[in-house]
Amino acid sequence: MAQRMKRRNVSANSKVPTAKKMDPAPTQQSSVAEIKDWYTKNHRDIENYAAAMEGARGLRDVTKTSTTTITAFNKDSLRTYLKNIGSNEKNLRNLSRYLYYRCHAYYRLIAYNANMFCLNARSVIPDYDLVNGGDTNSMLSSYQDTLNVLDKMHLQYEMLKAYMVCFREDVFYGCAYYDEDQGLFILPLDPDYCKISGAYNTGDYAFVMDMSYFRSRQTVLELWGEPFQSMYRAYENDTTNGKWQPMPDEYAICLKARAEDWETVVPPFSGLLSGIINLIDLDDLQAIADQQDIYKMIWLELETITGSDNVDDWKITPDIVIEYFNRMISEALPDYTSAAIIPGKLDQISFNNDKATDTNKIAKSTETLFNSSGGAQILNSASISGTTAFSAAVKADTEMAISMLLPETQGWVNRFLTYWVSTPAKVKFFEVSAYTKDEFKQELLTAAQNGLPTALAYNTLNQFSEKDTLALNVLEQKILGISQLFVPLQTSYTQSGSSDTGGAPTKDDTEITDDGEASRNKQDNKK
Known part of the structure; x- marks a missing residue:
């Protein structure tokens, strides 16, 4: 070693x-x-x-x-x-x-x-x-x-x-x-x-x-x-x-x-x-x-006086417009928005x-x-x-x-x-x-019911190690007596023998009808 x-x-x-x-x-x-x-x-x-x-x-x-x-x-x-x-x-x-x-x-x-x-x-x-x-x-x-x-x-x-x-x-x-x-x-x-x-x-x-x-x-x-x-x-x-x-x-x-x-x-x-x-x-x-999608561009048109032949005949002095325009850019314009000045009206364009x-x-x-x-x-x-x-x-x-x-x-x-x-x-x-482990667990469970040694392997798939399984089994059965204190802890699998020995209950001759009433089996009905 x-x-x-x-x-x-x-x-x-x-x-x-x-x-x-x-x-x-x-x-x-x-x-x-x-x-x-x-x-x-x-x-x-x-x-x-x-x-x-x-x-x-x-x-x-x-x-x-x-x-x-x-x-x-x-x-x-x-x-x-x-x-x-x-x-x-x-x-x-x-x-x-x-x-x-x-x-x-x-x-x-x-x-x-x-x-x-x-x-x-x-x-x-x-x-x-x-x-x-x-x-x-x-x-x-x-x-x-x-x-x-x-x-x-x-x-x-x-x-x-x-x-x-x-x-x-x-x-x-x-x-x-x-x-x-x-x-x-x-x-x-x-x-x-x-x-x-x-x-x-x-x-x-x-x-x-x-x-x-x-x-x-x-x-x-x-x-x-x-x-x-x-x-x-x-x-x-x-x-x-x-x-x-x-x-x-x-x-x-x-x-x-x-x-x-x-x-x-x-x-x-x-x-x-x-x-x-x-x-x-x-x-x-x-x-x-x-x-x-959230980007926008706005522009401000510098309008001219209607009917004037002079292209520089502005409705508002450009110096005043530029002053207010600069204030808008620095104080009011949000992110993802740009601006420009053009001759005309205020408008916007989106890039949806x-x-x-x-x-x-x-x-x-x-x-x-x-x-x-x-x-x-x-x-x-x-x-x-x-x-x-x-x-x-x-x-x-x-x-x-x-x-x-x-x-x-x-x-x-x-x-x-x-x-x-x-x-x-x-x-x-x-x-x-x-x-895929759930399907494999079912295979191991079936094998265990047929007498094969797969019980410990089955419980490892339940997140319990072999030592954990053995220790808990001793604790529950020999020390705490869980199977006697909490009856029944049973599965749907039917087993033969007395129910006093633990495990699933045995089938009797009683049937439950759809309306909840109990009825005897055919042999009892003949009596």
Whole structure:
């Protein structure tokens, strides 16, 4: 079993370099909680989010932390990137990041797929020898130790962050910190400095990291501690060949959305990027149209005396008109209104636009985007028609989202458990999502009624872990006696036997007529 992560004591007199715009590292300990808190405050700086804003056309930098001029971008550049994906991995990743923050429809599409995963839908299975049988105490010990670690890992939340990155950028690189008191924290690493180097036999990926990342980030290196400090020392000892250091197995977590080709890294929805840019263009044009809709221009005519042959024979001296006109502009004219002086009467002009037509264009483009993504009917609720087609579409979306990443997750979890549990039980995740778990629950319930061991797995889909289920069962039945205090807590399923033993009531020979009167069965009627 691998050695557990130890807290590092830092001398109070030691000098810790402070990076610009970052909080200094703690001076006493670097626990999992401290690393997590520090990363939350400083992740935009250490991950260089400003780079994600490059590649957009004349729009603001949403980080608001940089005055760097945004590089011009157009669809021709996108086509160039897609023609040579291998050498444009970083450009495509930054473009996908930008659109993720700029286009809400793209964000929803990514979040929709990332939230498909239901990691509490699982079964934890202790090792069992079919020939020699199983040692009850060993199985219970393995089962409990595995559940203890799983409960502290908070997989549903930690992995959701990884899945969001996978669907946005294709690959997630992370360092998994685990503490028996603080639980799990997965530290995302900058993909510009990481590369996949191979795969474990569990199905997840191994990767290396460019240690030059820490040259100007000594505060980060000090705080993150191991394994980065050891990796950086190895790099300093051999700067020629030691630039790319392998992430140690017990810390490494690397998932890839497109697992069919681990050498090619490209955003999963790269084929939709052009359509997303079109959607943003339409949105920008609509914003201009909205401004035009409230824009007005008024003009003041300088009238001449009727019948006069002199074109300069004004009804009012122009100097007086201009004086009042200037006061109107400076004191009374509202925003989105301009003014002019012309020979004639006071009048106005509006720039009304057919907003409905432009709005329909945006709605149609959004619908096309969701449909082109391979389904996602839930995101475009206006197109939903029929429960059968809807259910089939959701199942297809679920399979597309989880078919590759869920096996990788399962492989990493089982590999990670081997570093923290001497004889871990095996964790199996079910291929269900938040949209399909109710149907799967019914299947598990039917299996349990037929005597199959699915009761614990069934309750994980009710948001209760295996330990929670067992503990509550002991509490309710043996300690509180809930089944005797609250009768009936019964289902509609009919069971044989006396109702005193709990469960659903048995059927008797009484029938209830539509008018509420009780009548005996046919045999009683004959008597």
